[in-house]
Amino acid sequence: MTTETQTFQAPVFSAQGKQGGTRQLPEGMFDGTVNVPVMHQAVKAFLANRRQGTAKTKTRGEVTGGNQKPWKQKGTGRARQGSIRAPNWPGGGTVFGPIPRKYTQIVPKQVRALARKSALNARARENAVMLVDALTYSAPKTKSILSLFESLGVAGKKVLLLTDGVKPNVYLSARNVAHAHVMPFSDVSTYHILWSDVVVIESSALTQTSAEA
Secondary structure, eight states, rough: BOOOOOOEEEEEEEETEEEEEEOOOOOOSSSSSSSSSHHHHHHHHHHTTOOOOOOOOOOOOOOOOSSSSOOOSSSSSOOSOOOOOSSSSOOOOEEEEEEEOOOOOOOOOOHHHHHHHHHHHHHTOOOOEEEEEEOOOSSOOOOHHHHHHHHHHHHTSOOOEEESSSHHHHHHHHHTEEETTEEEEGOOOHHHHHOOOOEEHHHHHHHHHHHHH
């Protein structure tokens, strides 16, 4: 775990992808903290909570048929059998198979916040955080997002675009772009940050977060 206080700079781009200098990231969120065990816990819980837990196999008591012995106990020369639904028969019941269960893991709110901060700091250390001006799309248009990614130099990478609030047109514009994910900054999780190669954030989202803090 690293807790040294640091400051990070991120390049700022216009909505069309033109660079306009750099900006210091908010120290309250980007302070250099990188807690690997906490990030591991948060990601493990995120993946576990996505599991449906509906896997189910039938035991010998649930398989249809097999109400009588396949053959008589003695005199056939074959091994004695009690039911064709025994586990040793093809089509028989399963022993100790999976049953529906919950995989839910509860992570405290403060731990989730620390993991999220650690993931953002990890990307900032790699100079993989970029800021863009507000994206205002009047209609969904994949070409606009592709043009932006090309201008930012992140085409072909896993890009996480964090918007200031819910922006359906931006989301729909990137929905068909491979290795790109759009979501509100307030909803981002540790998993999504660590999944990405580059994190692109709307500048106004950081400004609002700093004001609330």
